[in-house]
Amino acid sequence: MIQLKDVEKVFSGKTEVHALKGVNLEITAGEIFGIIGQSGAGKSTLIRCINMLEKPDRGEVWVNGVLINSLNPKELREARKGIGMIFQHFNLLSSRTVAENIAFPLELAQESKEEIQAKVESLAKLVGLEDKLHSYPSQLSGGQKQRVGIARALATEPQILLCDEATSALDPETTTAVLQLLQRINQELQLTIVLITHELAVIQEVCDRVAVLEDGLVQEVGPVVDVFTKPQTKATQRMLQGFLTPKLPTELGDPNNTLLRLTFVDNKVHQPIISQMIRTFQVDANILFGRIDQMKNASFGTLLVELSGPSLKIREAVEFLRENQVEVEVLS
Numbered sequence: 001m002i003q004l005k006d007v008e009k010v011f012s013g014k015t016e017v018h019a020l021k022g023v024n025l026e027i028t029a030g031e032i033f034g035i036i037g038q039s040g041a042g043k044s045t046l047i048r049c050i051n052m053l054e055k056p057d058r059g060e061v062w063v064n065g066v067l068i069n070s071l072n073p074k075e076l077r078e079a080r081k082g083i084g085m086i087f088q089h090f091n092l093l094s095s096r097t098v099a100e101n102i103a104f105p106l107e108l109a110q111e112s113k114e115e116i117q118a119k120v121e122s123l124a125k126l127v128g129l130e131d132k133l134h135s136y137p138s139q140l141s142g143g144q145k146q147r148v149g150i151a152r153a154l155a156t157e158p159q160i161l162l163c164d165e166a167t168s169a170l171d172p173e174t175t176t177a178v179l180q181l182l183q184r185i186n187q188e189l190q191l192t193i194v195l196i197t198h199e200l201a202v203i204q205e206v207c208d209r210v211a212v213l214e215d216g217l218v219q220e221v222g223p224v225v226d227v228f229t230k231p232q233t234k235a236t237q238r239m240l241q242g243f244l245t246p247k248l249p250t251e252l253g254d255p256n257n258t259l260l261r262l263t264f265v266d267n268k269v270h271q272p273i274i275s276q277m278i279r280t281f282q283v284d285a286n287i288l289f290g291r292i293d294q295m296k297n298a299s300f301g302t303l304l305v306e307l308s309g310p311s312l313k314i315r316e317a318v319e320f321l322r323e324n325q326v327e328v329e330v331l332s
Helices: 043-050 073-080 098-108 113-126 142-154 172-189 200-206 224-229 234-240 266-270 273-281 311-323
Strands: 002-011 017-027 032-036 058-063 083-086 160-164 192-197 209-214 217-223 258-265 284-295 298-308 327-330
Touching: 002 043, 017 043, 017 217, 032 043, 032 172, 032 200, 043 058, 043 160, 043 192, 083 142, 098 113, 098 142, 113 142, 142 160, 142 172, 160 172, 172 192, 172 200, 192 200, 200 224, 209 224, 209 234, 217 224, 217 234, 224 258, 224 284, 224 298, 258 311, 266 298, 273 284, 273 311, 298 311, 311 327
Parallel strands: 032 192, 032 209, 083 160, 160 192
Antiparallel strands: 002 017, 002 058, 209 217, 258 298, 258 327, 284 298
């Protein structure tokens, strides 16, 4: 669906900024793909290269088998009809009603009044704003404004929806509602969604796969549950520090004991593996921290456990955990 090959982007000025440094990325049709990174990582530049709001200085951007950065202006305008976009600050036209904001891209496409009215009503119903069609943006809450932005982005029936920090200006409850709407749109319309954010919880809640971006480079890509529970790079580990497990104090437990961080995924969350380990190897286990959570469709659990007992028995207990597909990190 979307493929970036060696994409680079440099912004010139008093100080040259190398925003993207040879980015390679593949996003498959129908998935919700997250791109996460701190401010200045290059996230917004990357997503804007997909619809050519920013043209790469080097590299290729392929969308639906088309090399999009080779298109002339007319071809690019046509290609952009298949790529909707929503923004952090909504970008609504204050002098237009909800209906008129949703209709705007349809007017630009010169569709008939009858077609526009039918589409506007259908989209307003999809995003839950059928009772706000005659309201102005100043009369809406932040969540309602973002719903208008989503409806407007869907007006041209795109196959791809780009979300540029779409929930960053919203409170937690409204964020959850907007994310649920995006999931429903993804499922009902079979839309490919690319979502950039600096919020780990947003990626955890709705994304199938995630790319970690730092200093203009893709550091790691994979299913969210794998990247979040088994980070392979220092950049990802730094970003996740304290998210799934608390930051450890310098002094924790008995220094003579063995401290483990255990990660359980899917059905392992619901199995009594710890109690089986204690009975089988006759070691004592002190649980210092525990958390069970949901990562889109996958359950995962994290435990900090202090083991005490004979060294041989502890080694056997650790091996038992690993044999049962529990991710084990020996902290001390």
